[in-house]
Amino acid sequence: MQRANSYRELATQGRWSLERARLTALQLAQQMRSWHSRERLTATLILWTLLGIALITWFSWDWPSGASERTPNTGSFMQHTLADSQGKFQEPRVLLRNNKDPLQVCIMSADFWGLDGAGGTATAYHLLANVLSMHSEENKVTFLGVSKDVGVCKKAARTNSRHGVNFECLSSEHFSPEVVETYPYERLSHAILSWVDQNLHRCDIIHAHEWGGTFADLTTMVNLKQLQSGLRVALESHGGHFWSCQGQRPMRPMDLTSLRIDHAERMTLQMGSLLISPTRYMTAFLRQRGWQLPKERLVIPNVLPEVKVTPIESKPVWRLVFLSRLEERKGIRLFVDAVNRLDHSALDRRFEVEFVGSDSRLDLLSSGEWLQERTSQWKFPTHIKVNADRATALHVLSAPGALLVFCSLVENMPYVLAEAVVKEVPFLVFDVGGVSEMLGGHLQSDNIISEPTADALYEALNAVLKNGTMTTAQLHHDVIKGRLSWRQWHQGVAEHGLAQWQKDDVAFSKAVHGLAGADRVTVAHIAANQSALELYHSLCEPDAVVPPGQKAKVHSKGRDAIVIVPPGYTVLDESILKRLPQILEASSSTENGIGAWTFGVQLPDGKHSYPTAPTWMLYGGDDEHCMDDVPVLIRRSTFCSSYLAEARTFLRYSPWMLALFLNQAGMLMHSFPRPLWKLDNWTSLEPGQSCSPDRFPPRSLSFNNFANMYGDSERYMVNLHLAPFPRPAASLVDDFPTEQGHKGWQVGFAAPRPDAGFQPFVFEAGEEDMLSSGKWRCPNASVEFPGLQRALAHPCALEGTGCCGLPAADFVLRFQSFLTAPAALFTMAYEVWPVCGDGLDVSVVNRLKDGTQRTLMSHAIAAEPQSKPQRHSVELKLPLHSGDNVDIIVHGRKNHDCDGVFLIDVQFWQDAQGSSRL
Structure with a gap:
């Protein structure tokens, strides 16, 4: 049945017609005779309320279309639409909903099944859509795959259609007019709002995530009641940009783009109608960051496949399975370090290790290359399956002797853990995020490692492997009944929530109407x-001047x-x-x-x-x-x-x-x-x-x-002295030098040979003495390269002696240590874009006071005319003594075109203990 037959619409395209509204009311009255008395009473109250609305000039912001040729959406409540060519205002759409009609549910996600690299958000929304679609008499589900790539979305639509979900994609018209993009999801955010403008009849409730700020525009318009009467956006918190970067080393992002994403995510939640978090942990995390959340907040665990509760049992284990993305925040470095420390002579003769997960990068290498290098000396079978499909992963997990080692440092409600429980696979897991909520905490303490460190992981692995067995586990009962909780919540929205929201919107409009x-x-x-x-x-x-005893004018x-x-x-x-x-x-x-x-x-x-x-x-x-x-x-x-x-x-x-x-x-x-x-x-x-x-x-x-x-506020000082994660001893960004030796930093150049001595630059202040416009340069002001402007370091390679009096000159950033740290941590993040020239080399050299030196890192970067900017990060542990030098050297080859390196930051930490430096 078409929605128009279920809802009696009191609006037409264009201006209100009171005569049309009366006619529709008569039609409704005739149909009401067949309803039960309670339904007749409810419908009558709503009807008279809406007829009163028709007699009022509602506050309806009419925004100029500018360059857009898109036709304004017809018939939405509290309409914000663009003005038509005659400058007339389009009036709001009002819908009467029969409680027996299916609830129109829109689920929207930028992470969806069928998308390469789809993660936990995709799984959560896919299963939610399936569960709600199974009860078609209660819900009619539309899934919007949010992607700029229409081809990828169409492919995903075919995958999802097999499950009975109406899967929709954005089209080119939703991206018109073109929006200038200052962060990766900005254009998508406007396109989503355009799609909703055209498809309000499909949405009584919208489910979306805060991740990426992708739905910031939508939640803003719903917050201001500028779309359809009663429409609400239920936001599911899956972790934002900085949350997901917690376990990334050597540092969290410090660029403006990351700040823009963070702000858009904050606005998405701040403007949201209500928050549904899969765990109490995630809500607490957002609140402790100072985010303003919707007043209506509840916890409903993500939907899981049907779970059959089985008794806990002990199983033999001899295979360690690392099943997750092969990246820093999933604990791969801690896992490898812990396995390295095992007493291999005491292990079961069948002992082996398997890595299964999507590729990433560690220490300038792909995950696969990094693992090959780090495990090359292991004496037991080691299997590395990079970018394996789901079937392969489940096969590895279900094989005899498997012990899942889930040592992720950052988690909300991990589906991998749920899969292990459902398939009765023994596991060890760090107590991070919402893990304890999934498992009931103390009820399964044998499976949970309380401290997320390499030492704690080693102790747990050693104990389990010596014993030769490990127990399975059970999910908390709230997690098991998550499917039912989601269905019941939507039933509540259909039965009374939507009508109350519409009533609230009417009152809201009256409050702002005359302003x-x-x-x-x-x-x-x-x-x-x-x-x-x-x-x-x-x-x-x-x-x-205010005389004593008097107040200033207001x-x-x-x-x-x-x-x-x-x-x-x-x-x-x-x-x-x-x-x-x-x-x-x-x-x-x-x-x-x-x-x-x-x-x-x-x-x-x-x-x-x-x-x-x-x-x-x-x-x-x-x-x-x-x-x-x-x-x-x-x-x-x-x-x-x-x-x-x-x-x-x-x-x-x-x-x-x-x-x-x-x-x-x-x-x-x-x-x-x-x-x-x-x-x-x-x-x-x-x-x-x-x-x-x-x-x-x-x-x-x-x-x-x-x-x-702003620098010495109480909050800053408290964080500096009392926060659990200290600052680095030195940071190029925080300590940017304008004179040589400032906090250990020196900036200069050297001839491109191993024995060349360091020669200092001079600092040239920019306009208004602003650091951002100043530059470290050769003593000869007419020489452009080498140099350092803001964070862009550039070597020099020219004919003649145009490089500070040399035919070629390497850029050198030197840190002269003022501290003694037996286990210091050096971290550096940098970006290159070698689209022209003949490539460059980046190296880190440790020069000790006694004259000896060693190369800590060397990175050769080839020229790639069609490449995109490449971001790299490195962390190195080293002993530092006062007076030691660490040189970051950028070497240009025969042609220094496009050989600049953007130094995101260079940091020195006083110790290198785990992730506490992040």
């Missing part, structure tokens, strides 16, 4: 390089909206400005924690671009076009109470600075996912500047005051 008006909006056009203090005084009008329009507009921007539709106060009121009503809003901008080439944290700049998608400032919507009272210009820490106004002060006041800045502005002209760049997405905005700060304000 539109041009007299409620102040448009503040500011100058380029606007003085922060002058802007504050012009908008807040505080008394210059501006009479404290609740009015302010739009701060830098030069170069024009509003797409003037009539929209009067509706902006509704956004601020909606934020207050939903208590979403947003203190200020930015908006999409239509660029001169027709693309759309959206400001994103933490820089809040506008990017054009290339190295030549960007804007440092963007329009911002904020309450006058919020601006005047949080924008503390009178502290005189910063000289000029900028959105990123406003965002920082909002954060101090417990609020965030967010980007509304619709275009409101068009850009007239790009700002001209200064020579040598770039508009890449890692560009920093001009700061214009009083550095001493600003550093005191």
Whole structure:
């Protein structure tokens, strides 16, 4: 049966028709005669409520379409749609739902079955879709595979269709107009919102994940009640970007892209309707990071296949199975170290080790190569199965004598562990994440290793292998009944949850309805390089001097909206400005924690671009076009109470600075996912500047005051002294030197031969004495290479003596140790892009005080004209004594074109004990 036959729609394309609404009401009344009295009463109440809605002019934000040719979605409640060519407003869609109709469930994921490298999120949503689809009388499921690659998605659709799930894909129209992407999932986020615009009739409830911030735009519009009446997004927490990086060594990401992803993930959850976490652990983890979560939170374990509870029994074991991704955070290094320490003479004669998992990289090698190297001296059979399929993995797991060693350092609710329990395979597992919740903690203490270290793993393995047996386990009863819990939750939504949500949305709309008006909006056009203090005084009008015993004036329009507009921007539709106060009121009503809003901008080439944290700049998608400032919507009272210009820490106004002060006041800045502005002209760049997405905005700060304000805050000092994970003893990023020897760092060059001596560079300050524009260079200022600008290290290879007086010169970054550490840890992350030239070499050399030296690492990088940027990381353990030197050398070959190395960071830790340095 078509949904139109189940739901009686009171809306048409275009404007409301009261006559049509009355006709539909009569039709409904006739049908109600066949319903039970309780159903008639419920439907009557809803009917009269919705007929009242039809007589009110609802707050319905109508956003200018800009360059988009996509037809506006027809008939959605609290419609946010784009204006049509006549500038008319499209009214909201209202649906009456029969409780006997199936609940329309939309499941959306960027990780899905049929996608190469699909992980636990894919498994969780695949099984959820299958369980709900099995009860077609209760639920009608649509699965949206979120991918830019339509071909991959179509392939996955064929895989999933065999399970009775309606699998949908995004199409090219959902990506139009093109959105400039500042982080990997930004374009997808807008495309998802476009798909939902067109498919609201399929969704009473939407399931999505916070991972990647892929659904940030969708949750924002649902939070502000801008889509369909009663629509909610249930977010399942599967771990965000920085959560998944916890076990990665040598360091977590420190780039702007990672910060943008992190912010988008925060916004996804902060704007979410409700949070359903598979474990209590994950909710606690997010809260301890300071994330603002939906008020409605519950724990429902991920769906598992049917589980038959079997008695715990002891089984013989002689095969160690490492079944997981072959990467650092899954504990592969700890596992290999622990096996190396086993007393091989005491092992069962049948003892062997198997590695099964997808490939990764460790110490500049692929996982397979790394394992071949690290296990080459083992005297027992060792099997390495890289990128094996699921059937192979299950076969290895089910073979006689298998002991699954699941030593992952970061987990939420691992399906590998569930598979082992279901197949009655003995296992050992670290007590991390939600593992104890899955197994009931103390109930199966023999299987759980309390401390995730190589020492603890060695002790456990040694004991089990000497005994020759290990027990199976059982899942906690809450995990076993997860399938039923999910079904019951959806039944509750269908029976009473959806109707209550619709009622709440009606009340919400009434609360914000009358707030539109041009007299409620102040448009503040500011100058380029606007003085922060002058802007504050012009908008807040505080008394210059307050006599003793008197209070300063409070501006009479404290609740009015302010739009701060830098030069170069024009509003797409003037009539929209009067509706902006509704956004601020909606934020207050939903208590979403947003203190200020930015908006999409239509660029001169027709693309759309959206400001994103933490820089809040506008990017054009290339190295030549960007804007440092963007329009911002904020309450006058919020601006005047949080924008503390009178502290005189910063000289000029900028959105990123406003965002920082909002954060101090417990609020965030967010980007509304619709275009409101068009850009007239790009700002001209200064020579040598770039508009890449890692560009920093001009700061214009009083550095001493600003550093005191943000660098020495109580929280920073507490973290520094009391946090369980200490800082490195030295970090190139944290300690960036502007003079030789600063915290042990020296920057210079050397002739490309082993006996060449180190020669120092000189530091040339950039504009406004900003570190980001300064450069370490040859004493001869006319020589461009070699050098170090920001984090880009470049060698030199030229004809003649153009390399600091040499025909060729290696770049050298030297750390002269000021500490003595018998087991220091050296970590380095760097990126190369050898698209031209003839390649380069990166090496690390340890030069001791006694004159001896040893090469710790040497990495030859060949030229690859079609390559993409290559990111590498390395960690090395070494003894350090005061006065020892460690040199990072970048060597150019005959041609130094494209031979630069981007040093993400170089760090020295005082000890190398496990993952505590991460």
